[in-house]
Amino acid sequence: MKKVLCVVFLMFMGFQSQAQVKNDVQKKAVELIKMTSGQQFDIILEPIVKMMPEENREAFKKEMMTSLEDIYTKLAQVYIEEFTEAEIDEILAFYQTPVGEKMRAITPELTRKGMEIGQQWGQELQPIMMKYMQQ
Numbered sequence: 001m002k003k004v005l006c007v008v009f010l011m012f013m014g015f016q017s018q019a020q021v022k023n024d025v026q027k028k029a030v031e032l033i034k035m036t037s038g039q040q041f042d043i044i045l046e047p048i049v050k051m052m053p054e055e056n057r058e059a060f061k062k063e064m065m066t067s068l069e070d071i072y073t074k075l076a077q078v079y080i081e082e083f084t085e086a087e088i089d090e091i092l093a094f095y096q097t098p099v100g101e102k103m104r105a106i107t108p109e110l111t112r113k114g115m116e117i118g119q120q121w122g123q124e125l126q127p128i129m130m131k132y133m134q135q
Contacts, residue, residue, distance in 0.1 A: 025085045029076035032088055035095050037075075039108045041068060043115075 045064065052060045079088065094100045 017023065025071070025080055026076050028085065028092060029079040029083075030072045032076050032079065032092055032095075033072050035092070035104060036107070039104075040111050041071075043108055043111050054081045 049057055049061055049064075083091070095104055
């Protein structure tokens with residue numbers, strides 16, 4: 001009976017340990033996503049917030065931020081599937097270097113400029129699209 005209890009206990013501890021490791025990796029992946037994409041979400045969501053009546057914006061932003069946590073968790077799973085824990089650690093370490101910190105600092109501006117370029121390109125494509133749609 002003692003042997004059975006020991007085996008069950010060891011199995012439980014193994015499952016508990018695996019769950020803790022996965023949880024640690026998930027926390028790191030969420031940290032990485034927030035570090036690299038959090039500002040981009042802010043930029044993307046900014047026009048949506050501006051569509052809200054001014055008196056509702058703060059409440060909307062608060063609720064929206066709560067739902068964003070779910071997105072971070074889901075995205076973390078994608079990162080975990082693509083990167084090992086060691087790779088996530090290395091990426092996090094990079095973003096703590098001076099160049100990584102600069103990259104994080106200028107990412108919002110890069111995103112804004114990229115969106116402007118993309119919108120302009122989309123407008124330039126319209127005549128080309130019309131040309132081929134009419135054939």
